[in-house]
Amino acid sequence: MRIIFAGTPATAVPALLRLAEDHQIVGVLTRAPAPVGRKRVLTPSPVETAAREHGWRVLTPTTLRDDEVVQQITELRPDAVAVVAYGLLIPQNLLNVPVHGWINLHYSLLPQWRGAAPVQYAIAAGQDRTGISTFQIEKGLDTGTIFDTQEVEIGHRETAGELLDRLSVLGADLLARTLQSVALGTAEPVAQVGEVTQAPQLKAVDGKLDLTRPATELDAQIRGFTPAPGTWTTWRGDRVKIGPAVPVNASLAVGEVQIGDSVLLGTGEGALELDMIAPPGKPWMKASDWGRGVRETVVWNS
Known part of the structure; x- marks a missing residue:
């Protein structure tokens, strides 16, 4: 044709x-x-x-x-x-x-x-x-x-x-x-059947993480919005971009960050073990590298 x-x-x-x-x-x-x-x-x-x-x-x-x-x-x-x-x-x-x-x-x-x-x-x-x-x-x-x-x-x-x-x-x-x-001439199209769901165009604002949600749900949102529009939370009023993370069983307050061998972010249920983040005004980096440079207790806003 x-x-x-x-x-x-x-x-x-x-x-x-x-x-x-x-x-x-x-x-x-x-x-x-x-x-x-x-x-x-x-x-x-x-x-x-x-x-x-x-x-x-x-x-x-x-x-x-x-x-x-x-x-x-x-x-x-x-x-x-x-x-x-x-x-x-x-x-x-x-x-x-x-x-x-x-x-x-x-x-x-x-x-x-x-x-x-x-x-x-x-x-x-x-x-x-x-x-x-x-x-x-x-x-x-x-x-x-x-x-x-x-x-x-x-x-x-x-x-x-x-x-x-x-x-x-x-x-x-x-x-x-x-x-x-x-x-x-063999095509036989059929009408759509089933529940209708909508997937409108995503914007940057849709990538904000509600840290009161369970870590498993946030993990799905992060993977779904990677690479675009991306996901983020706030720190000192500025956006911190969050790359794909792994949900883990840890008891942290919502928004609390635990820095050790890994970087954990507290959620409404469990925590996210962060891999890559982009702090305000900086490029993407390993969360562990960022954590080693932090000398204070960190709580990100939810």
């Missing part, structure tokens, strides 16, 4: 390259270059970089509602548009352009975790299993009919970043199988 691929982050690249093995990539839609780093250098998305390396036409509109953009997509005559973490809303008039519509790869077992951050929410909720789905995009948010799914086990200590890397590879194959069935 003639395929337009729409995606932005590095986790979308495996699907783009996999689909190119079976179909003709006639264009790639991705977000416009964004400022990156302290110097705010305009940097193309990983999908744009991969597309240009292969000589595919790249479109980077800031909106899909512009008449010129609609015309450009229409002139490419796509049989289908494959979508993986693209990031822009698709108006109805564009949904009707491809013969087979817009087909999305989503990192959850829909209707669980509809939205922008399904992997992060699944881990933060303490789930031990999640999955991937391919579905037909329609007007509602992640509400379309399902082509195929695959269940995936979440590793005991797995972070969102690590799981996303795994799902991006598995998802590339699932999306390829879905488009192949669409091309052959």
